[in-house]
Structure formats: C-alpha cells, structure tokens
Amino acid sequence: MIRGKGLGLEVVLSEHDLGRALADLDAHLAEQPEFYRGGSATALFGESVPTLEQLEELTSLLEARGIALRALSGGAEVEQLARSHALDFTIAASQAQLSSSARSLVADFAGARSDIAARRKRGETSVRRPEFREPQLRLVEAITTLYHTGTLRGGQALHHVGNLVVVGDVNPGAEVVATGDVVVFGRLCGVAHAGAQGDESARVYAVHLDAVQLRIATCIAADDEAGQRPAQPEVAFVRDAHIVIVPFDRLDQERLEASN
Secondary structure: OOOEEEEEEEOOOOOOOOHHHHHHHHHHHHHHOOOOOOEEEEEEEOOOOOOOOHHHHHHHHHOOOOOOEEEEEOOOHHHHHHHOOEEEEOOOOHOOOOOOOHHHHHHHHHHHHHHHHHHHHHHOOOOOOOOOOOOOOOOOOOOOOEEOOEEEEOOEEEEEEEEEEOOOOEEEOOEEEOOOEEEEEEEEEEEEEEEEOOOOOOOEEEEEEEEOOEOOEEEEEEOOOOOOOOOOOOOEEEEEEEEEEEEEHHHHHHHHHHOO
C-alpha cells in the first residue's frame, strides 16, 4: 500500500510476506506508472526485516517509476540496514500502536461473539455497559484521514490511526479498523471498528450498512437486522453505552432528540 505523508510517500510493507508485498507493489505501480514520478518514499517494514536482495528489488522497482527511496522505518535491524545503504531511518507517525484489542481482532471479535451469545442466553443485553472511569488528560496526535480506493476482499484488513475512508465495498471476512471514524462509500459487509483507542464519539458510516459486527470504542454489537433493512446510507454511533444505527438523513433529528 502506498499513501501520501506530508511531502513524501509511505510504502507500507509491515506485517506482510515481503516477497508477495513487493510483487503487489509492483503491480499497483504499473496501474499508474507516472502518478508518483518525482516523489520520494519511506518504506515501513514494522517487525519485518528485508534481505539485501529484497531491499535492492524495492529500490529498483521504485526507481523504475521515478520514485526515490529516501528512508526506512522498522526495528533495530532495519535501522542498521538503512545506515549501511546511506538511507535515513525514521519512525513514521502512522505506525503508532493501536490498542491491544485492535491489534488482535481475530481473537477479540471471536470472544465478543461468544460473550454476546452467553449474555443473550442469560436474558441480558448484548452489550455490557462499560464501567465509569474518571476522565484523564492525555496527549493526542493530530487526526489524519486515510483514503483507500478499491474493494476489500475477505481476509484483508485495513488499519489506520485517524479516520478511514474506503471508496468501495468491504466484503464479508474483511476488517476495517480506525481510531477515528470509519466511512465506506459502498457496501459494508465485514467487520468495522471505529474509535479503536477508546473514542466513543467515533462513528461508522456506510452507503449500505450490512456489517457482520460493529465495534465503537469498547462497545460491541452484532447487527441482527443486517440484510433485512432496505439499502440506504446509514450511520452507527454510541448512545447510552449502546451502538445504534439510524438512516443518515435522520442523523440531525437524533442529535436534536439527544440534546433535549
């Protein structure tokens, strides 16, 4: 994945098989061979460590599209690799850590489904009311927005520190996670998690909201009416410690009722 960052580009290769990631990157660049020409890039490897051959392959395929590899980002071994190739080493802001629950979605959501089933069996509400915590001051980074164009297929996941906009469908089995809002200009059939670092004011918007499961901050809900409601733009948000879904054109009315 390539995304703009400041005056340069970020090439995200972390948590992927590097050989396959480089092949996917080459195919992506081939779709618009002149789009990024003249730019410079930082390669984000995360915990992955490229071989010398993989680093040379990355440099070559970027140069073929007119992109200069300026810096690397990752662990200590990646830093040494950067120094040995006269490249800068940096820690990108977009690599900030999500909450532990957001980074373990498979187990997290599986546990959530089991918890919801057990609570319903006992006749309780699907979503547990969170415990009250004394508000604390904390330093937060400026909110950024990532735009992803294209359909996310089953098994794919997209994470972002900030708001996340998907121009396409999110198919069953796909996951989208953001610390801010999640906006899908298409059909949302997979799993969506907004406010992944605890922001209960975050929302999930979709042209057709048909999600298997929604999560906003610590609130989790399975949409029992998914597939039954008419296709229309909808928004999900937290109200009274519950996730509610309303048509987008009723959002102003909901705000007015909540304030009265």
